[in-house]
Amino acid sequence: MPKRGKKYQESMKLVDRTKLYDTDEALNLVVESAKAKFDETVEAHVRLGVDSRHADQQVRGAIVLPHGTGKTKKVLVFAKGEKAKEAENAGADFVGAEDMVQKIQKENWFDFDVVVATPDMMGLVGRLGRVLGPKGLMPNPKSGTVTFDVEKAINEIKAGKVEYRLDKTNIIHVPVGKVSFGAEKLTENFKTLMDAIVKAKPAAAKGQYLRSVTVTSTMGPGIKINQAKITE
Template sequence: MRRTSKRYKNVKSLIESELYSPEKAIEILQQTATAKFVESSEAHFSLNLNPKYADQQLRSTVVLPHGTGKKIRIAAIVSKDSGLINNPETGAEKIGSDELIEEINQGYTDFDVLLAELDMMPKIAKLGRVLGPKGLMPSPKAGTVTKDIIGTIQEFKRGKLEYRVDKTGIVHLNFGKVNFTKEQLLENLSTVYKSILQNKPTGVKGRYFKHLHICSTMGPSIEIDFSAF
């Protein structure tokens, strides 16, 4: 039987069985983040979606005004004549062409985001078996297939992130670190909410948003009242 720690019981007692405003929920989230490291702030949007239907799939990107607080490792696949290979000003941790494709095909995945020039997509199709299960395959919907590699690298470094609905109809993502200010976390969370609303799939019938819970990495969940947005 799983045991609940005394720390968790103490912070859980701070949460009432009610719907909180975003402002109050973030305040409580920061109070319940008592682990011995700087925890992330997580949001879990439960949506009225069944992604097995093409018109109920949700996958998009959003740029958080204050970033995620996490250092993003970026790799990029570009053409040999792009002028970007061995260019230290790109900001990517690794950038290459055919040799990088082969390296990834052999199992290299030491990055959080993989970008690709549009012209390179036919060459990287074979990487699906390596990148697909890890959710790292470049895609236009994810904003990771681009003509502007340097500009896209800068966007991801500033706080651009991809989100998608899972098979149960839930979007999971981090919207900052718990040591951000309350105002920064609120602005990041509001930005995510607006993005999910704007990208509402055409196949949604009835209520779109079902539940929204936020929590710290090691903390209990706090339910938010959607109408408060």
């Protein structure tokens, strides 16, 4: 283990590693233990009792956090004609079709955070599957990023929409805001996320669904939440 800095050591003194905290208490501690000079991002890490290798045990979706994420996302929209105009008017950062595919392929350009596409453009966007897929940028109907309602999609993303999905180790990692939000707003964002994850429980999931729930700031220690109380 690399030696941790002085600030981390100080933060660790505030946290009991053996304890499962209530949600409110945990997010108060996250704010209290964030010692970095920048506004740290607060993340939730949720381990689920499912097997992501099976299609019927996938957990994936998107929600708009009530207080946003504290980060304005750059949106690239693949659309043509009226839908391209709609995207521009809604505040998309980049709008295009074949030209954007070329830019990504030839210039290795990735100056965007989210990709939205109208369904008729998915054949074109599919050619970027190899580069967008591994980065988690491929548009998907489940997360509302493959749609003809591009205005709604852009508005939601700009308002603080986050996507949640399992990684290969059956953990979901999602930002729930910035330390500067304060514990109350972070708690509301966190509860909105957890409600969505609990509702998304696959019918095929057996046994305990929420295995562990941890919240942490960018540089701070992980704080474990009593997952049994989340589903009450």
